[in-house]
Amino acid sequence: NAGVTQTPKFQVLKTGQSMTLQCAQDMNHEYMSWYRQDPGMGLRLIHYSVGAGITDQGEVPNGYNVSRSTTEDFPLRLLSAAPSQTSVYFCASTRAKDTEAFFGQGTRLTVV
Amino acid sequence: GENVEQHPSTLSVQEGDSAVIKCTYSDSASNYFPWYKQELGKRPQLIIDIRSNVGEKKDQRIAVTLNKTAKHFSLHITETQPEDSAVYFCLRGYGNKLVFGAGTILRVKS
Numbered sequence: 159n160a161g162v163t164q165t166p167k168f169q170v171l172k173t174g175q176s177m178t179l180q181c182a183q184d185m186n187h188e189y190m191s192w193y194r195q196d197p198g199m200g201l202r203l204i205h206y207s208v209g210a211g212i213t214d215q216g217e218v219p220n221g222y223n224v225s226r227s228t229t230e231d232f233p234l235r236l237l238s239a240a241p242s243q244t245s246v247y248f249c250a251s252t253r254a255k256d257t258e259a260f261f262g263q264g265t266r267l268t269v270v
Numbered sequence: 271g272e273n274v275e276q277h278p279s280t281l282s283v284q285e286g287d288s289a290v291i292k293c294t295y296s297d298s299a300s301n302y303f304p305w306y307k308q309e310l311g312k313r314p315q316l317i318i319d320i321r322s323n324v325g326e327k328k329d330q331r332i333a334v335t336l337n338k339t340a341k342h343f344s345l346h347i348t349e350t351q352p353e354d355s356a357v358y359f360c361l362r363g364y365g366n367k368l369v370f371g372a373g374t375i376l377r378v379k380s
Binding site: 189191193199200201202203206208214216217248250252255256257258259261262263264 | 300301302304306313314315316319321359361363366367368369370371372373
């Protein structure tokens with residue numbers, strides 16, 4: 159099993175550009191989440207999903223969209239990138255509620 | 271509300287000393303209390319967890335204790351080593367949301 163795979167690892171965007179961060183898991187986990195981690199700070203929840211076709215907002219959803227068309231994939235879309243979205247983004251999955259969360263390796267995004 | 275307070279934000283200890291990190295949470299239906307470790311430039315990884323039917327769990331040099339009455343749980347690291355230097359996070363589930371504490375930077379000085 160590859161676990162949770164995120165692509166790309168690094169990305170530089172210009173202000174106003176859009177892009178999609180990819181996240182895929184091969185563990186048949188129902189729950190998937192996206193977090194952002196700013197320098198020296200904790201992980202803040204952007205969006206999450208409890209299964210295919212079901213998504214909901216986290217703590218900091220503005221400027222981001224998600225969809226969950228399959229159990230395996232949970233892409234995060236930046237609609238119009240802003241410098242405030244410069245961060246490291248982590249995708250995570252869990253088999254069910256109250257179980258271990260597995261993280262992808264992270265995507266370091268810089269918006270200039 | 272969904273609140274997880276983690277203290278301290280930074281902690282420096284001498285190699286061989288103990289370290290304790292505490293998380294205080296607001297009401298939650300979750301009976302699961304995990305701790306994650308994040309080394310510099312790496313992804314967070316689970317190091318220990320506990321469920322509410324027990325008050326303490328140990329795994330070699332690390333342990334987690336739970337006080338449900340006071341609504342806090344703590345991570346204990348004994349005989350600290352340089353490789354314990356990292357950021358540590360607690361995690362709470364609120365419904366289907368997973369909310370992390372703000373993190374504790376642990377520095378072990380040799």
